[in-house]
Amino acid sequence: xxxxxxxxxxxxxxxxxxxxxxxxxxxxxxxxxxxxxxxxxxxxxxxxxxxxxxxxxxxxxxxxxxxxxxxxxxxxxxxxxxxxxxxxxxxxxxxxxxxxxxxxxxxxxxxxxxxxxxxxxxxxxxxxxxxxxxxxxxxxxxxxxxxxxxxxxxxxxxxxxxxxxxxxxxxxxxxxxxxxxxxxxxxxxxxxxxxxxxxxxxxxxxxxxxxxxxxxxxxxxxxxxxxxxxxxxxxxxxxxxxxxxxxxxxxxxxxxxxxxxxxxxxxxxxxxxxxxxxxxxxxxxxxxxxxxxxxxxxxxxxxxxxxxxxxxxxxxxxxxxxxxxxxxxxxxxxxxxxxxxxxxxxxxxxxxxxxxxxxxxxxxxxxxxxxxxxxxxxxxxxxxxxxxxxxxxxxxxxxxxxxxxxxxxxxxxxxxxxxxxxxxxxxxxxxxxxxxxxxxxxxxxxxx
Amino acid sequence: xxxxxxxxxxxxxxxxxxxxxxxxxxxxxxxxxxxxxxxxxxxxxxxxxxxxxxxxxxxxxxxxxxxxxxxxxxxxxxxxxxxxxxxxxxxxxxxxxxxxxxxxxxxxxxxxxxxxxxxxxxxxxxxxxxxxxxxxxxxxxxxxxxxxxxxxxxxxxxxxxxxxxxxxxxxxxxxxxxxxxxxxxxxxxxxxxxxxxxxxxxxxxxxxxxxxxxxxxxxxxxxxxxxxxxxxxxxxxxxxxxxxxxxxxxxxxxxxxxxxxxxxxxxxxxxxxxxxxxxxxxxxxxxxxxxxxxxxxxxxxxxxxxxxxxxxxxxxxxxxxxxxxxxxxxxxxxxxxxxxxxxxxxxxxxxxxxxxxxxxxxxxxxxxxxxxxxxxxxxxxxxxxxxxxxxxxxxxxxxxxxxxxxxxxxxxxxxxxxxxxxxxxxxxxxxxxxxxxxxxxxxxxxxx
Numbered sequence: 001x002x003x004x005x006x007x008x009x010x011x012x013x014x015x016x017x018x019x020x021x022x023x024x025x026x027x028x029x030x031x032x033x034x035x036x037x038x039x040x041x042x043x044x045x046x047x048x049x050x051x052x053x054x055x056x057x058x059x060x061x062x063x064x065x066x067x068x069x070x071x072x073x074x075x076x077x078x079x080x081x082x083x084x085x086x087x088x089x090x091x092x093x094x095x096x097x098x099x100x101x102x103x104x105x106x107x108x109x110x111x112x113x114x115x116x117x118x119x120x121x122x123x124x125x126x127x128x129x130x131x132x133x134x135x136x137x138x139x140x141x142x143x144x145x146x147x148x149x150x151x152x153x154x155x156x157x158x159x160x161x162x163x164x165x166x167x168x169x170x171x172x173x174x175x176x177x178x179x180x181x182x183x184x185x186x187x188x189x190x191x192x193x194x195x196x197x198x199x200x201x202x203x204x205x206x207x208x209x210x211x212x213x214x215x216x217x218x219x220x221x222x223x224x225x226x227x228x229x230x231x232x233x234x235x236x237x238x239x240x241x242x243x244x245x246x247x248x249x250x251x252x253x254x255x256x257x258x259x260x261x262x263x264x265x266x267x268x269x270x271x272x273x274x275x276x277x278x279x280x281x282x283x284x285x286x287x288x289x290x291x292x293x294x295x296x297x298x299x300x301x302x303x304x305x306x307x308x309x310x311x312x313x314x315x316x317x318x319x320x321x322x323x324x325x326x327x328x329x330x331x332x333x334x335x336x337x338x339x340x341x342x343x344x345x346x347x348x349x350x351x352x353x354x355x356x357x358x359x360x361x362x363x364x365x366x367x368x369x370x371x372x373x374x375x376x377x378x379x380x381x382x383x384x385x386x387x388x389x390x391x392x393x394x395x396x397x398x399x400x401x402x403x404x405x406x407x408x409x410x411x412x413x414x415x416x417x418x419x420x421x422x423x424x425x426x427x428x429x430x431x432x433x434x435x436x437x438x439x440x441x442x443x444x445x446x447x448x
Numbered sequence: 449x450x451x452x453x454x455x456x457x458x459x460x461x462x463x464x465x466x467x468x469x470x471x472x473x474x475x476x477x478x479x480x481x482x483x484x485x486x487x488x489x490x491x492x493x494x495x496x497x498x499x500x501x502x503x504x505x506x507x508x509x510x511x512x513x514x515x516x517x518x519x520x521x522x523x524x525x526x527x528x529x530x531x532x533x534x535x536x537x538x539x540x541x542x543x544x545x546x547x548x549x550x551x552x553x554x555x556x557x558x559x560x561x562x563x564x565x566x567x568x569x570x571x572x573x574x575x576x577x578x579x580x581x582x583x584x585x586x587x588x589x590x591x592x593x594x595x596x597x598x599x600x601x602x603x604x605x606x607x608x609x610x611x612x613x614x615x616x617x618x619x620x621x622x623x624x625x626x627x628x629x630x631x632x633x634x635x636x637x638x639x640x641x642x643x644x645x646x647x648x649x650x651x652x653x654x655x656x657x658x659x660x661x662x663x664x665x666x667x668x669x670x671x672x673x674x675x676x677x678x679x680x681x682x683x684x685x686x687x688x689x690x691x692x693x694x695x696x697x698x699x700x701x702x703x704x705x706x707x708x709x710x711x712x713x714x715x716x717x718x719x720x721x722x723x724x725x726x727x728x729x730x731x732x733x734x735x736x737x738x739x740x741x742x743x744x745x746x747x748x749x750x751x752x753x754x755x756x757x758x759x760x761x762x763x764x765x766x767x768x769x770x771x772x773x774x775x776x777x778x779x780x781x782x783x784x785x786x787x788x789x790x791x792x793x794x795x796x797x798x799x800x801x802x803x804x805x806x807x808x809x810x811x812x813x814x815x816x817x818x819x820x821x822x823x824x825x826x827x828x829x830x831x832x833x834x835x836x837x838x839x840x841x842x843x844x845x846x847x848x849x850x851x852x853x854x855x856x857x858x859x860x861x862x863x864x865x866x867x868x869x870x871x872x873x874x875x876x877x878x879x880x881x882x883x884x885x886x887x888x889x890x891x892x893x894x895x896x
Contacts, residue, residue: 003763004498004545007529010491012542014549015556018488033885034821036798036828040466043458043575044492044561048515050452060515066565067496067509067530081455082515094460097452101462103845105831107796108463113492117514127491142832144810263811267818315451348555350484362592363711370715373482380484383553384590397551437481 009118009126011330013337016347021129021333023344023440024160025111028131028327031156032109035148037133040108042090044115049078050093051085060085060116083115087132087326092313095136095320104138104320105145111329125330134324136312141321143256146288146308147263153292153304153325154268161342161442162332165303167271168230168291169260170278172307173253174240175226181245182222188283189213194227195279227277232265234258236274253287260288286310290325294332297339303332346399346438350380351431352413353395354404358385364406371426372404378437379404392416401435457566457574459778461785464795469577469781471792471888472608473559476579476775479604480557483596485581488556490538492563497526498541499533508533508564531563535580535774540761543584543768552586552768553593559777573778582772584760589769591704594736594756595711601740601752601773602716609790609890610780613751615719616678616739617708618726620755621701622688623674629693630670636731637661642675643727675725680713682706684722701735708736734758738773742780745787751780788891794847797886798828799879800861801843802852806833812854819874820852826885827852840864849883 006012013021029039051061061082084090087110095106111131118124133152135145150167157165175194179187193208200208202224209220222243229239237254257274264272281289285307292304306325313320336342352372354365362385369379380400382391388405395403396416404424405412413429414421430436454460461469477487499509509530532538535558543554559579566572581600583593598615605613623642627635641656648656650672657668670691677687685702705722712720729737733755740752754773761768784790800820802813810833817827828848830839836853843851844864852872853860861877862869878884 003547004541006545007491007493007495010493012491013488014546015486015488018486022487033797034824034826036796036826038463038466038796039470040461040463043455043460044563045455045458045575047455062512063515064510064512064531064565066567067511068565083512093452097454098462099451103795107828115492117512117516119514127493137831144807148814148829266811267814347551348484348486349481359592363714366596366715376482378482378484380555381596383585 008120009124011125011128011334013333014347016344017333017337019344019347019438020336020342020440021329024329024333024336025129025131027159028156028329029109029111031152031159032131032133035107035133035152035155037107037109037152040094040110041112042084042087042094042110044083044113045081046084046090046093047078048080048082050089051082052078053089060118062115062117083117085114085116087112087114087130088134088312088324091132091134091136091322091324092320096313096315099138099315099318099320104136105141106136107133108136109133128328128330131327131329132324134312134322136320136322138320139318141308141323143259143287145323146256147260149306149323149325150260150272150288150290151264151267153290153327154264154271157292157304157327158268158271160332161440162336163295163297163341165271165292165294166273167264167304168273168275168278168293169257170274170276170282170289171253171257172282172286172289173249174257174276175253175279175282177247177250177253178226178240178243178245179223181247181250182219184209184213184215184219184223186213186215190215190223191279191282194223194277197224197227197277197279227279230273230275230277232261232270232273234262236261236276240276256287281305281307284309288323292325294335297335300331300335303328340443342440342442344438344440346401348380348398348400349378349438350398350400351377351435351437352379352402352404353391353400354379354381354406355388355391356382356385357406361385361406368404368406368411368426372429375427375430376436377430399438402431456568457572459573459576459782461781462795464792465781465785467792467795467886468784468790468888469777472777472781472784473577473579475607476604476777477557477559479600479607480579480581483555483581483600485555485557485600488542488558489560490532490535490542490558492531492561493529494532494538494541495526496528496530498537499530500526501537508566510563510565531565533562533564535560535562535578536582536760536772539580539582539584539770539772540768544761544763547586547763547766547768552584553589554584555581556584557581576776576778578774579777580772580774582760582770584768584770586766586768589756589771591707591735593771594704595708597754597771597773598708598720598736598738599712599715601738601775602712602719605740605752605775606716606719608780609888610784611743611745611789613719613740613742614721615712615752616721616723616726616741617705618722618724618730618737619701619705620730620734620737621697622705622724623701623727623730625695625698625701626674626688626691626693627671629695629698630667632657632661632663632667632671634661638663638671639727639730642671642725645672645675645725645727675727678721678723678725680709680718680721682710684709684724688724704735729753729755732757736771740773742783745783748779748783751776790888790890792886792888794849794886796828796846796848797826798846798848799825799883799885800827800850800852801839801846801848802827802829802854803836803839804830804833805854809833809854816852816854816859816874820877823875823878824884825878847886850879
């Protein structure tokens, strides 16, 4: 078998890098659980008909077939199974399927792989991990969750070994209320044009607004004025009102936006910014919308996005509104690793390598290892009774800080970094807390 | 959208049941890490050519295609991508791909979903979670890992809320050495016949041995005599030798088997049993082989199987031997749930629901929640400023044991099980350890 080569778009980490990813996932999970989101997983597949509700993503789906499937064996058409491309479609289906059993509002987190059937040559991730939180209500969902959820994400992200984040927020009601107030009826068309602002600049967007969204030059000007407003306090609303447009929907949206940035300024100072140029997602979100960038790594795009849906799901008799955000974990971890933002202090769990004097003495070394593990210390026993120098090199190559030497007259343990060797009892000896488990440390702080 | 129905073969848990699964995975992960197995994940897909090395599994593979793939866009034939059906094929590929970087012996654990393209109507799991440990050497791998690995699994399984397990062990070298010693050349054919012993009985197996494996009646009798031997100490080898067959390979196998059961009797008394009727897997394993049953739930079949491969992988210049075991986590969790062996003490993480007196007071409740969370207490804030009775029922329905009432003259916390309500300070108050996080408890022990 020739040496295999990586598959483009399917990231895979070596053990030390996987330890960084596992740390990121542990921090997210703990933060989500402190806020009482219940963890669930959904199956990797959904019927194709469900996956294609939002037609625009249809070209990104992987469809499954059984290699030895008989004719007529797979469900046909929309009942074929595809791999989920996000965790929102599965959540909507899960909520409907279990609506009779779940307690609402239902707060869940979900950390799973998703797949996108991208063309291999496009270099995009075709498999990656997402970490989502959502709150889903039955028929109603109070606005305050639109404040709570981005703040949970801010807390989770701030606990990671990454630079600070900025969460830019907007509200569908502001754009829609404003556009309707100036008589610009093609709200979604206008949003599509505004979405290109950073890329093509205001003059080109003004043209697009007129050509594609049917705006007059004055309407295009007003839409650009609205999109130019940003800020971190209630003055944002004043500046919108100064544009002279008043509708009930606009006022409702401004009230929500101000409530969000005001609460955020207190609870996570400097993180949340109102940015009325945010248009992505406003075609399907119905209230708040969130986009998160990593300071100094804006080229990554949004690492955590989401918003409010008035109808995440509906079964005819009830409607389930939701608000949620999703972290693109794989892309974030890939950046942590490529930019050397953080690293694991070692690639293996063991804090201690128990040396083996001779193969006949292996049971004694195994017994020492068992006593250390009973005290919660991760331990490896030397693979072979080689010369002690070789066993120490085995530990050194893996970053294992201590080597333990069982002895007839008492054991000794050596810190192979300092060379210090002292008598020790496996029943009671414990390494310093910083050495007990591998830690993930910001790269500039250095190891241990 | 109509109420969706479950997809046969794709298990999915409600939050309280998922908490049981998450606990199982946490226990496994911790045990594996205490033994210094490094956690990795591999991509979900492999090239079809890799997946089909063992031809017999070919009919169980799911093949991917891009929904909107252009002609010629997917790799053809064996380069098509399929979902992995176990974690061993991906491990072999990962080891070869990263052989230059990994330190050998390489000890890894891997907990991931796998998929089998079963016919839906067969009712088998088509998606399930496996938890694997393996040690892979470069060119050589000492026998002592064949003792260590089943004992790690015994320790992991004993930490779960399940009945005791029995790990039945055999060794390919015994069967092969014995059959060759009696002149029965079709070793794999003989093993296939012996594999049916429990199902069809010795007389039918004797016929199969003659018809399909070319055995004489005497050879069939001897093979059945060998398969009838089991035990937990060195006497097993004596009973094999009493059958009067001697070959070097048989002696080597007996020596290994005795070393394994002897070490196991000391380190995990009562768990490991030599059983020379075990034939499953002996066609591809080259040394020890393991099958694990749950006492009282033998109908489940093996919940944890594995063995030694002299050549897990090879790249022409080097060969990588390995030994490993795999737990079928989904099947085990499904049984824990269906047999009510264990359950989570509550379905949501929160130990405390902070009540909200009025929506204007929500920031005060949020502040209390933040203080409790800073102390490591999982907290939920009431969704709405309903009557306190309704807020208490919200907690009760979710199993949240405490409701916190912020007050101008000091806060109070109520244990809603006992009704006790006392003054408390969010900075310092902590619930009893048993209430802090949801726990998974054996069902007969009951909830706290």
